[in-house]
Amino acid sequence: MLELKHPVSKLIFWGSFALLASFIFFPLFWMLSTSFKPQGELFERLPSLLPRNFTLANYSKALTRGSLPRYLLNSFVAAGGSALFTTITACYAAFSFAKYRYWGRAPLMYLLISARMFPLALILVALFPMFGRIGLTNTYLGLILAYVVLALPAATYILYSYFVQIPSDLMEAARVDGASEMRILHTIIVPLALPALVTVALYGFIWGWNDLLFSLTLVTSESMRTIGPGLLFTYLGEFAIDWGGAMAASVITSLPIVVVFMALQRFFVQGLTAGAVKS
């Protein structure tokens, strides 16, 4: 912690604060402000900070152009499904890596956790025809499968670093009392790891909600489109982009994830940064 006694260090501190705070927050403010401006106020050389004539027209336009409600629903199903499956599979795998010993455990764990570094677009080159052949393109299941595997490596690592900290004596005591391995996992470990599980579920949801690459490739039908490509196809490629509508649609698609995140973020930061701090 700094003391900031010297006026120069005070100046440097508050100067960097002002610069960085405006870099981080001004764009967010501008998104909101633009979304409430009437068409005419957008096309000014020196725009005003706040809308002079506050309007909701951009929002009603955004909801009717393209099929934003449909994209939101698709994203919700795909991201939600992925969050659920990611949490369950990662929980089992991470628990196994942390608390059991068997042949091939370490290499398997390294392979699984390093999978986030396999070039994604390269995987898609083969995944796309494969999904096409077994009928998984343009389906929720296809998207969910793709998202689960994307979030799985990081999720497994987060849960692994949580589970190794749980003392094995706890499990040993339960075993002496005659509890089965399955029972130990579900009644002792899972409740203990709840914050980490919430983190991982949220992580999986964010992955799915924010994705562009996979749904751009694995979804070709308009009715199955998620918000990423949905927004892109609705607003880009026009002669003059409707920036008011684009910003309003951006606010609408960001809102659900912002609300969920704000409610759960305390667990999230703790879980995410576990293992990256030397203590």
Place this chain on the structure above:
Amino acid sequence: MHKSAKTAEFELTNVTPKVASRLRGSVQRKQSRFGISLVIPALLLFTLVIFYPFVRAIASAFYEDTLFLPQPMFTGLGNFRDILQSPQLINTWLRTLIFVVGSTALTLFLGLVWAVILNQPWRGNAVLRSLSLLPWILPSTVVAFLWAWLFNAQYGVINALLLRLNLIQAPVAWLSNSSGAMAAVIIAKTWATIPFFMAFFLAALQTVPKAQTEAARVDGATDLTVLRFVVLPHLRYTTVILAVLGAVNSLQHFDIIYAMTEGGPVRATTVLSLEVFKQAFQNWNMGLASAIGVVWLVTIAVPAFFYMRTIFQPHS
């Protein structure tokens, strides 16, 4: 474990040790079997959706596979020869390097500064901490839209600001000239990643031992010396992790660049991820796309190796 088994053999009569060790063995086998069964769902998914396609894609790098061929044709290293002979792809590789180094370095620096600022005890910093995570969770298309609007040539607020400050005389068409577009995507990516880095740095800052900073204060150290000689050395491990993780993520990155510029103007922001995507899904040249992907894979392998080594090294 070996030792305890031996002492047990000495202590017990000649029948029980066999029974005891067989019992212990069967319990352990049972636990191992349970452990293995827990991994199976993850392993199945991994094999089906990542590993198998991954191997298939690498294999197809050695085939000529375009829309005009009825069947993929084995060409050996033909695709790689094409890559090495085309200056375009070498330029793509260099552009990727600029994007990765630029965005990672900028994010590291700004993320660290922001974390140091938010680590100060002043009123309202808890609120700022959670608010500054927002850019990271916005959908990537939203981030791209937002920055395209901020960088807009005619009505963008960045041009308005620079004009007002007399830093430029006429509006700059950021996204339609090559260095402007590269700068814009680097800044957008940096903006979206700062919160993630900041969270890690902040967590590390909170473990800086108070005794050390206080001891330095007693010795008359100024803010700068405390920062330089006590706090920063403590962050070394986190910085290394973030640098390699950031490099891997930037090398993987596709979404913001594609939604902001589609790799343009011309090819100015076409990095390896976009090149593979374009070759595969716009030109339908799967063989060449895979070969570029292999070059990309080798590039990622360097930071990925360091990342894996660092996180699984026993902390010293």
